[in-house]
Amino acid sequence: MRKLLLISNSTIHGGGYLEHCAEQIKQFLSKSNVKQVLFVPYALHDRDNYALTAKTAFEKMGFELESIHTQPSPVEAVHKAEAVFIGGGNTFRLLKTLYDENIVSEIRKRVLEDGMPYIGSSAGTNVGTISISTTNDMPIVYPPTFKAIGLVPFNINPHYLDPDPNSKHMGETRETRIKQFHEAEDTPPVLGLREGSMLHVEDDRVTLLGPLHARIFQRGQEPVEYPPDSDLSFLLRH
Amino acid sequence: MRKLLLISNSTIHGGGYLEHCAEQIKQFLSKSNVKQVLFVPYALHDRDNYALTAKTAFEKMGFELESIHTQPSPVEAVHKAEAVFIGGGNTFRLLKTLYDENIVSEIRKRVLEDGMPYIGSSAGTNVGTISISTTNDMPIVYPPTFKAIGLVPFNINPHYLDPDPNSKHMGETRETRIKQFHEAEDTPPVLGLREGSMLHVEDDRVTLLGPLHARIFQRGQEPVEYPPDSDLSFLLRH
Ligand SMILES: [Ca+2]
Numbered sequence: 001m002r003k004l005l006l007i008s009n010s011t012i013h014g015g016g017y018l019e020h021c022a023e024q025i026k027q028f029l030s031k032s033n034v035k036q037v038l039f040v041p042y043a044l045h046d047r048d049n050y051a052l053t054a055k056t057a058f059e060k061m062g063f064e065l066e067s068i069h070t071q072p073s074p075v076e077a078v079h080k081a082e083a084v085f086i087g088g089g090n091t092f093r094l095l096k097t098l099y100d101e102n103i104v105s106e107i108r109k110r111v112l113e114d115g116m117p118y119i120g121s122s123a124g125t126n127v128g129t130i131s132i133s134t135t136n137d138m139p140i141v142y143p144p145t146f147k148a149i150g151l152v153p154f155n156i157n158p159h160y161l162d163p164d165p166n167s168k169h170m171g172e173t174r175e176t177r178i179k180q181f182h183e184a185e186d187t188p189p190v191l192g193l194r195e196g197s198m199l200h201v202e203d204d205r206v207t208l209l210g211p212l213h214a215r216i217f218q219r220g221q222e223p224v225e226y227p228p229d230s231d232l233s234f235l236l237r238h
Numbered sequence: 239m240r241k242l243l244l245i246s247n248s249t250i251h252g253g254g255y256l257e258h259c260a261e262q263i264k265q266f267l268s269k270s271n272v273k274q275v276l277f278v279p280y281a282l283h284d285r286d287n288y289a290l291t292a293k294t295a296f297e298k299m300g301f302e303l304e305s306i307h308t309q310p311s312p313v314e315a316v317h318k319a320e321a322v323f324i325g326g327g328n329t330f331r332l333l334k335t336l337y338d339e340n341i342v343s344e345i346r347k348r349v350l351e352d353g354m355p356y357i358g359s360s361a362g363t364n365v366g367t368i369s370i371s372t373t374n375d376m377p378i379v380y381p382p383t384f385k386a387i388g389l390v391p392f393n394i395n396p397h398y399l400d401p402d403p404n405s406k407h408m409g410e411t412r413e414t415r416i417k418q419f420h421e422a423e424d425t426p427p428v429l430g431l432r433e434g435s436m437l438h439v440e441d442d443r444v445t446l447l448g449p450l451h452a453r454i455f456q457r458g459q460e461p462v463e464y465p466p467d468s469d470l471s472f473l474l475r476h
């Protein structure tokens with residue numbers, strides 16, 4: 001029943017909001033006959049403005065959009081939604097608000113039991129995975145746990161960034177950070193999803209979309225690059 | 239009584255471990271007649287190796303060094319320490335271990351009541367401040383709180399990085415991330431400490447050391463640049 005579109009980032013350099021993934025979103029939602037999308041703007045502070053941006057983009061793609069922050073009951077809104085889109089921003093703020101509004105388990109139930117399509121971008125992709133432990137964001141607020149909605153049993157690092165060979169900056173590279181995550185036992189695989197990439201999940205089939213390779217990190221192994229359109233279904237069985 | 243040396247980062251591009259701040263560390267410790275330093279390696283996974291690196295650097299500066307992870311009781315080790323040095327690595331792992339070992343309040347007491355000199359670098363600087371909410375690290379483990387040792391009532395962003403005008407990467411800039419932190423009410427000032435910079439705190443006097451400007455962010459205000467050797471004592475009175 002599971003139908004997910006997990007996007008690395010909402011805007012690529014020089015493009016408009018959701019422009020680079022508009023075709024994939026259209027196909028993904030049309031296949032399930034979705035007319036209206038429920039938007040979750042919790043990752044940004046200015047929810048009204050964020051909802052307007054999302055509404056404009058989705059209407060251009062031919063879908064209606066309602067933002068959950070204008071609904072009397074967030075749980076009820078998820079309960080009756082045709083599809084959900086969780087936008088990017090700060091992952092800690094997003095996850096904390098999902099728990100504050102009591103919708104983590106309701107979203108999981110609707111996606112895994114009812115087959116409600118789920119689209120996430122950036123922070124919205126992080127919270128769709130098993131935990132937010134591989135977000136790039138600053139911990140500006142303290143969520144009750146780092147466990148997330150858990151629609152897939154692995155982690156994603158959105159906006160995945162290769163080391164810059166010319167940089168004089170000494171902060172950890174993205175790869176080093178992910179390897180530190182894997183120093184602990186029983187840590188799941190991490191998919192490094194570069195800007196412009198998406199992951200499509202349909203039941204037990206996982207496919208890499210977009211023009212770029214993705215990099216998969218597994219504890220105790222060297223990272224491996226996978227080309228566009230790769231079947232990554234093994235990530236569900238790790 | 240408070241004596242702190244809060245370093246942005248332990249190694250600058252092309253230099254050796256603690257080389258760029260060796261003079262400041264020597265002065266800082268000699269002033270208090272410190273002979274031996276207690277090292278806290280919890281931010282990295284390989285504690286033995288980390289302790290060896292730190293020991294070599296401190297011996298070169300003329301100080302003995304013992305690592306807390308080789309002591310039978312971490313609390314007792316802090317209790318009798320002449321000075322403490324907390325090294326960098328992953329801030330979440332570091333803070334969680336400080337709580338697991340029950341030494342957060344003991345360090346605070348020793349520094350604020352007994353005047354024990356405290357040196358922090360990178361993650362060790364983050365945990366010396368009011369909270370780890372402005373770390374750059376990945377949340378690879380879940381600490382019981384983001385509240386830190388609280389030796390100063392503001393936040394620091396170590397490895398502070400200016401936006402790269404040539405970047406095509408769309409992840410948030412460091413400045414954007416800090417501004418998101420300040421979207422919440424009652425959030426303290428954030429000192430953006432560039433690589434190569436240090437903050438010296440002696441009682442109620444705060445001085446910026448190193449060759450670079452630092453950038454101070456306050457909620458609802460435009461960020462302000464401060465030149466080397468600036469008196470930043472106002473940060474203690476915000
Ligand atoms: Ca983000």
Ligand SMILES: [Ca+2]
Pocket residue numbers: 172326327328329360361374375
């Ligand atoms: Ca670090």
